[in-house]
Amino acid sequence: MTADHKHDKNAIACNHVVRRKRPVMIVSYDGDGLWQFMCGKADHTKAKQAKKVCAACMFETHAPGITPEEIPAGHIAERQTKTSWTVRALTDAEKNEIEG
């Protein structure tokens, strides 16, 4: 447990993963310190359905197999199996999408 950490609202998650309707499939970290935890499906608009959440809590409860230290700024982790992730750099298009 990480009950002693400060619960910063430094991440957003789509409502599917917040409600546990779907697993987190994508974790991205932009250069401005904002984490995103998304189900990876395209059937929602980020602006309307994203909720502010605590990144540390999301990693602990929703993203087994990966830690914040493994995702540098400007990178994205894509889930391959339950606990296996691949990390790569965000493309320019993806960065623009996140900022928009």
Ligand SMILES: [Zn+2]
């Ligand atoms: Zn927390």
Ligand SMILES: [Zn+2]
């Ligand atoms: Zn979703």
